[in-house]
Amino acid sequence: MRKVLVVGAGQSGLQLALGLQAKDYDVTVMSARTPEEIRHGRVMSTQCMFHDALQHERDLGINLWEAETVNVEGLGVSVAAPDGGRALDWFAELDHPAQSVDQRVKMAGWLELFEDRGGKLVIHGVMTSELDALSRLYDLVVISAGKGELVQLFDRVPERSPYTRPMRALSLVYAHGVQRRPEHPDKLGVRFNIVPGVGELFMIPAYTLSGNCDILFFEGVPGGPLDCFDDHPGPDEHFKRVLDLMRQFVPWEYDRCREAELTDAKATLAGGYPPVVRHPVGTLPGGAIVLGMADVVVANDPITGQGSNNASHCAATYLDAIVERADRPFDAAWMEATFERYWEYARHVTEWTNALLLPPPPHVLQILGVAGQNPAVARRFANGFTDPADFQHWFMDPALWEKYLAEV
DSSP: OOEEEEEOOSHHHHHHHHHHHHTTOEEEEEESSOHHHHHTSOOOOOOOBOHHHHHHHHHHTOOTTTTTSOOEEEEEEEEEOTTSSEEEEEEEEEEEEEBOBOHHHHHHHHHHHHHHTTOEEEEOOOOHHHHHHHHTTOSEEEEOOOSSGGGGGSOBOGGGOOOSSOSSEEEEEEEEOOOOOTTSTTSOEEEEEEETTTEEEEEEEEEETTEEEEEEEEEEOTTSTTOOOTTOOOHHHHHHHHHHHHHHHOHHHHGGGTTOEESSTTOEEEEOOOOEEBOSEEEOTTSOEEEEOGGGTEEOOGGGSOHHHHHHHHHHHHHHHHHHHTTSOOOHHHHHHHHHHHHHHHHHHHHHHHHHTSOOOHHHHHHHHHHTTOHHHHHHHHHTTTOGGGGGGTTSOHHHHHHHHHHO
């Protein structure tokens, strides 16, 4: 029985560990925190997982919260006008529902499930120096902890990483009591609000420790009015600041948050990071090699909501590659090839995400405008969040857009 060590207890690492466990691998997971510490800690992210990523969880039987989590049935786009109104506003249905589960709920639950199924869980924040000795005990070591010292094992790939600084200042709250959008009260959807030159607000229906809720998530242009959380305000002040910004820049969304309240005292988060792609093979001081996955090797800005989806696809790709490898060694060539197999998917997400971080070119503005009049265009844009590879065929290239526009 082959032995695999997964360092990190996020979407990708735990999905991979549970998948390998189901294939009778001897799997150990190292987590810096216990399930209870995760469950009672601060929110870790925003997330909205679309159909293809959700299917990976269903296939493994780890979709533990699907029945109680509210369905996201569509995507809406609003663009703010200079007068405080909306220059553009439309909504399109997804072909298949999406869902968002607070990672505090999911990762704590998955760790407990992993243990219940006989997995070996080690609660320890491992350092690079400790991995040297550990690596000799396993056939494969996978690093899925996207933050901290271990990330430094993996070098940045400049040709795939056009940005060297954070492109957005991120701030979010989880809230109860948000009213539904009056334009589509019977269908919940992610609302993508664009304030030109200032940033974006995402409203994401979600499930948290205390039930269904909404995530209010600002992406601010650095140095702009939304970039105002460096002082790390307490939860009440953080929430008040988010609401004040909504009232100023997206008043139509503020109107449905007048009676909202934080889901819990740890339901706020702020920060930022530069988007980056890294080499997948890390070399330990003693010469052993380890494989990076998900955010360790491809960390995109969350403006396209693809982080947890990327992590899920990465875990599914790595699972298949590990099983196919059978008894052959997990050498550097195999690690590189396995990552490139994942990159065939992730590169489309990265290119699309990086493009949205820049001021939109004329053809993208035209796409958003036409989508407000043509349901077929709106629906294709919305469902691109499920399959970002589709954007290369019409959204990313002005000539391809013109061709598609002529067809529709």
